[in-house]
Amino acid sequence: MHNASVAIIGASGYSGIEATRILAEHPRVELKLLASERWEGDSIQKRLGIGGPVGALQYAPVKGCEEAARHCDAVLLATPVDVSLQLVRLLSDSQESGDPSTPGSRALALRSGRAPLVIDLSGAFRLANAASYPAFYGFAHPHPELLAAAAYGLPELFRREIEGARLIANPGCYPTAAAIAIAPLLREGFLDDGSIVIDAASGTTGAGRKSSDEWIFSEVDEDFRAYKVLKHQHAPEIAQSLARCAGRPVPMTFTPHLLPIKRGILATVYARLKPGRDPAEAVTALKRFYRSEPFVTVLDSPDEVTLKGVVGTNRCAIGAAWDRTQLDPGRLVVISAIDNLVKGAAGQAVQNLNIAMGWPEAEGLSQLRGFYP
């Protein structure tokens, strides 16, 4: 067993904190650098109550942290999209490179291992098609060559490409829950493409640690609403995963909602079976597909899928049912649940780190426990 040194940049956001907690107990990881403007100069012990050598580490400023990060084996970026874009550029400009500004050489630096492994938790490298950025993120992507170089880190569906990756785009929380729920059914040709609807709801930590009028307790508590209807930036990311699994573009609609709770995403996915396909076989196919996955559990019924069953863990619980009432023959409903900060962010990042490093995939993750109640 050999150790790797890891940096977390953006360490005081909710995903950064969760990553710190997980990696602080990861048996193969040595946390070397935690960067955060908000907590600059404080110790991890003071902020997170973690003891030992990790606890003594102090938060460094984000500005200029790439110098130290460059000497780590892996860097987790828990930063906003624009900061991630800038940091990936800085981290891939290795000093040995003849011409750091050449796009080709940057992708090369990443690939050749002269730069650290980068796992980016933002949306900066998730969409393979650069043309989607203006429409959904509001800017033209400055490094389209890196989009091709980046692996999309959803292990249950795309594990092979993660294995040798040097730049991993860690999936969004909604896209993780949605794709796990139905991608296998598209892969096996069960679904009538025009029929897919993904209705999902998230706790407030999904919005990060932003201070704004609309996120204060008095506004969110006892309310429930949809937001960014038919224009959320996770929609093209979900479509991309479904298309890759189906082998062709798959129309689909996604609506996110805001829950007055802290953690958890529940996605209720609707699809219609292709004529002649047996719904029971679809459910069996789901179970078979995930049979040996350590972090996906297919339950007997969608009614058993709850947030409290997964919060605090890296697990995704799913359950499926089909219409037996004759009100809508051929309809299939698949429900999935994850903790948006774990399987939907920091936990999945560690899962990707394990895969890219060649370590056991569940290392440092299988012991994560939720509460009951």
Place this chain on the structure above:
Amino acid sequence: MHNASVAIIGASGYSGIEATRILAEHPRVELKLLASERWEGDSIQKRLGIGGPVGALQYAPVKGCEEAARHCDAVLLATPVDVSLQLVRLLSDSQESGDPSTPGSRALALRSGRAPLVIDLSGAFRLANAASYPAFYGFAHPHPELLAAAAYGLPELFRREIEGARLIANPGCYPTAAAIAIAPLLREGFLDDGSIVIDAASGTTGAGRKSSDEWIFSEVDEDFRAYKVLKHQHAPEIAQSLARCAGRPVPMTFTPHLLPIKRGILATVYARLKPGRDPAEAVTALKRFYRSEPFVTVLDSPDEVTLKGVVGTNRCAIGAAWDRTQLDPGRLVVISAIDNLVKGAAGQAVQNLNIAMGWPEAEGLSQLRGFYP
């Protein structure tokens, strides 16, 4: 202005309490009888803090209350299905009737006005097709002849049949939110029938005042889950309304979820436009349809539809949007929100009372206010 005497049976459940509060201030109503086993003998003043003559009224036992209720002009049944079935039979067995046990004479008694107007808040008389009861309610309906006699009390869609009604089936909370959202679009032929999905979430008062392990605070708080997936008894009720508006059976799928809040239902309704139909015209049609409705507001965007905007009022807020991203061309999303205890239960019952009595429809309802925040 002339007064009517009203009884509320099942007055200590959440819908019964809400009905009491509304009717206590209704200018044309004299509350005569409130029946509740739980609060038998207590005054309304003691239990609900309502002053004046209404406050002095004491809760009577449900058992035997039909004698007094029979002399009221109207009776609200806020009782479970089985109790409602029994009470409607007792209330329609008028003493003058030659043969009270003849089904035909019972419907006749209701129609002839020898019995009080009955507004039933349970599901006992909502489904016109008696064959749906065994499948969704678990019993064969004992009075199929009354199903034909009952008006379905969703004024915005079926006002005319309520006007002369003697037995009104007050709609379920989910069916109210769902049907208001899209029935007008079916009526005007905008929607591709096979495409309708209704994803809805309700606060816990929708489950009533049941004491059971699964409803205690420790179990519900910070959780979110679907329940009765593809077998909820409100599904056929929604299908019935959609079919009546479309003029033919309309396949549709409905999934209810449980929110960790007290009040409110948000329904996110998905449909596909018929090829060639213009989505902007669909939204215009919604606005036109509800233009003069006192209790339905069509907002500019589905993002503006919130529970806090309607809780405490008899209003239904709706908003619609269509796909402009090319991820799912032709997709329409309509979101609606109501307070499940007001527009989804007691408020709508009073609205139906007003219509059946020939009073102004908003009497006693327009002054209801929510809180902010």
Place this chain on the structure above:
Amino acid sequence: MHNASVAIIGASGYSGIEATRILAEHPRVELKLLASERWEGDSIQKRLGIGGPVGALQYAPVKGCEEAARHCDAVLLATPVDVSLQLVRLLSDSQESGDPSTPGSRALALRSGRAPLVIDLSGAFRLANAASYPAFYGFAHPHPELLAAAAYGLPELFRREIEGARLIANPGCYPTAAAIAIAPLLREGFLDDGSIVIDAASGTTGAGRKSSDEWIFSEVDEDFRAYKVLKHQHAPEIAQSLARCAGRPVPMTFTPHLLPIKRGILATVYARLKPGRDPAEAVTALKRFYRSEPFVTVLDSPDEVTLKGVVGTNRCAIGAAWDRTQLDPGRLVVISAIDNLVKGAAGQAVQNLNIAMGWPEAEGLSQLRGFYP
């Protein structure tokens, strides 16, 4: 019945919104001016869903609003302390005044009625002793002469001074709940002075509509904590009320806590009876003192005092008990509950307006209703 024109400055904060809602239905008030930077230019209809002529009114900017406010009969300041200080100065500098900058003439202008009646909901004029401002508010009071001119608007205890007032300091939310609970017992000499402890908890709207990291949902939800322990600015305000009722300084300790709910303050007040005083007589004295108060209800037991019993109303519920276990003989516990935005802010401001205008004290307030549940 004659009308009065009223302005609300700071109309988009939570107290300002609540005041708008109440005054929009107040039979003797005509809302003339609503000032808010946040909502400048929007209509009340758009922001609060209030119809009619009031709904058509548009929010004006706070800057410069004193010109229009000066022509109203009364002005409610729902503004931060510093803005209130400035506005009271501007409003009392009437044009007719020979020398507006003379402190004496300003107090005179207020008293003579050349300026509108001002009801200030901030802490700017609550403490009669100017020396308390540096210690608890962090600044030297710029207008100590106005402190003497201001009436402290807690009607149940100090109604007489409100009657002719031109400047009313509307009490803080905690001081309202605390003083109502035990001031009558001090007035009648029941309590051992050194023994008074006030432990209180408030919903998040008490902190106003601030956007800051510490008030976002993810931070507040599922937590509970004390804040500003032994240094909260409401402590001297409570002490002042108790001292006025007792006729001498009364030592007391106050600790506020933050509840993960939106509305409501519960104060649990501890005191020891003077040796020889009968606890049953103390409870009787409380009931007698509040017997004809429209907004204070003394319940049979402190266990009956709940937030849900008062939220949405201008009521204060209280209940008292004494030690019968011999664990702490002579101990008395009095619990009080109010809605911090109504009896703790906007509702009490309207109650003060009614008194100062010579109207019935419950006008526009008695119809306020909460929800159940």
Place this chain on the structure above:
Amino acid sequence: MHNASVAIIGASGYSGIEATRILAEHPRVELKLLASERWEGDSIQKRLGIGGPVGALQYAPVKGCEEAARHCDAVLLATPVDVSLQLVRLLSDSQESGDPSTPGSRALALRSGRAPLVIDLSGAFRLANAASYPAFYGFAHPHPELLAAAAYGLPELFRREIEGARLIANPGCYPTAAAIAIAPLLREGFLDDGSIVIDAASGTTGAGRKSSDEWIFSEVDEDFRAYKVLKHQHAPEIAQSLARCAGRPVPMTFTPHLLPIKRGILATVYARLKPGRDPAEAVTALKRFYRSEPFVTVLDSPDEVTLKGVVGTNRCAIGAAWDRTQLDPGRLVVISAIDNLVKGAAGQAVQNLNIAMGWPEAEGLSQLRGFYP
């Protein structure tokens, strides 16, 4: 290192579940028996998602479980008071005993080690004085001789008596939080005895898994209230701990409140310093007393003590401040926070198990982590 076999009776209540989770990962414990009527026949894997050999264990019925429990090294009773009373009798009636019904022989059996170590999480053996049971628990204690034999398991205050114990009364949740906050100050003579007030608030899991109208989500959510004011059964338990530390009876008043959250107790404790005692020294004494305690942390200010800082862990956080405002000279406020299901129940039970077994006190507990946020 040698293992011990442990039974948990009442394993499906919230404390029983928490004990199961902790002991399933305790390196020295082999879970042998889990008894629960509710989950009889189900596996731990199915109910709690725990894998491995522990997960394969099935819940046994409580009735008759004493036979198997008797062969374990230790038994945790997470049962109601009456069941605990009965089970302790059954477990101490060892077969070898000549006369099992003789009280003396039962205490002897416990002491001699012929019966398993029993840790009872109910209140059945917490009060040394049998006379307190009728007043606070409503029954005459059937085994007063066992009250003398039982150790009170609050390690930070009474560690020595736990070391050799065979019957341990695990403290109540409120008494744990309250006694840790101020017992050291009484021990060292800092406090004016007549001045102690303990105001505390608990999440709903403190009430256990009871299904009753008053605990359903719709009733508890958005509310806050005190309960059992001046008659809660934890009051004499707190008084007992304070008296033992002070060396004489200490008058004190305790008021519990119900928080609309799941987990956590915050106790705000008020006391007055004896004349002449220095408050800074009192705070120093607290820090010194807990300096080497693994599970008690004294923070710099009571404002830093939060529930989210301790929930999910076996820690107790405390913070103290004294009056510097001259509003109440000599007043001290100490605030403590625990997770009621961990340090207030199952975690403390495991801490007691570790001590009684002679194992390291933090074994199986130090790795417990909370969430943030």
